[in-house]
Amino acid sequence: GQQVMQIPQYQHVQEGEDFTTYCNSSTTLSNIQWYKQRPGGHPVFLIQLVKSGEVKKQKRLTFQFGEAKKNSSLHITATQTTDVGTYFCAGPGSGAGSYQLTFGKGTKLSVIP
Amino acid sequence: NAGVTQTPKFQVLKTGQSMTLQCAQDMNHNSMYWYRQDPGMGLRLIYYSASEGTTDKGEVPNGYNVSRLNKREFSLRLESAAPSQTSVYFCASSEFLATVRHFGDGTRLSIL
Numbered sequence: 001g002q003q004v005m006q007i008p009q010y011q012h013v014q015e016g017e018d019f020t021t022y023c024n025s026s027t028t029l030s031n032i033q034w035y036k037q038r039p040g041g042h043p044v045f046l047i048q049l050v051k052s053g054e055v056k057k058q059k060r061l062t063f064q065f066g067e068a069k070k071n072s073s074l075h076i077t078a079t080q081t082t083d084v085g086t087y088f089c090a091g092p093g094s095g096a097g098s099y100q101l102t103f104g105k106g107t108k109l110s111v112i113p
Numbered sequence: 114n115a116g117v118t119q120t121p122k123f124q125v126l127k128t129g130q131s132m133t134l135q136c137a138q139d140m141n142h143n144s145m146y147w148y149r150q151d152p153g154m155g156l157r158l159i160y161y162s163a164s165e166g167t168t169d170k171g172e173v174p175n176g177y178n179v180s181r182l183n184k185r186e187f188s189l190r191l192e193s194a195a196p197s198q199t200s201v202y203f204c205a206s207s208e209f210l211a212t213v214r215h216f217g218d219g220t221r222l223s224i225l
Contacts, residue, residue, distance in 0.1 A: 031212075045214040104155050
């Protein structure tokens with residue numbers, strides 16, 4: 001079945017440093033979605049990317065969808081303590097599984113003040 | 114506007130007991146989902162409902178049943194709880210299938 005892999009699993013950064021998490025799918029994706037989950041909280045939808053090579057920005061967050069639509073990245077510029085949490089990517093399956101989102105295991109970000 | 118509401122927030126069960134997790138959404142969404150999240154894992158889909166009156170299995174359906182009671186409500190039932198079902202359960206809803214944008218606060222379930 002489809003697999004969605006994220007690296008790194010953990011990332012510790014000093015406040016003000018940049019952070020990047022990478023997401024790779026075993027299959028071509030029709031779209032990819034990113035979520036943030038604060039400790040003890042629920043996932044919060046951040047963005048959906050649909051087009052090959054698409055780049056979208058939300059303030060200090062930059063999301064990119066690869067040209068082959070099999071990989072994606074989330075980059076945070078100048079991290080702040082409010083960025084702490086786990087970032088997940090998720091992509092729909094193909095064929096009969098296209099209604100199901102497969103989530104990566106997430107990248108847990110710690111920010112040292 | 115409450116969004117997605119789950120009850121209860123916490124529950125401790127003994128092995129073999131049964132219980133139902135409740136979920137309701139007030140956004141008039143067609144699609145609803147149940148996920149489980151285990152430490153170090155992403156979310157795994159248990160069951161989903163594309164629309165009122167339909168339900169389908171997800172990645173990890175064994176040991177669970179669901180009911181889409183009406184457009185607002187989607188419940189998850191554990192008939193005979195097992196320790197392997199200790200997890201955090203999230204209900205979610207969306208306007209379109211496979212574009213999940215709204216999650217409930219979760220139910221933290223421990224089975225002893």
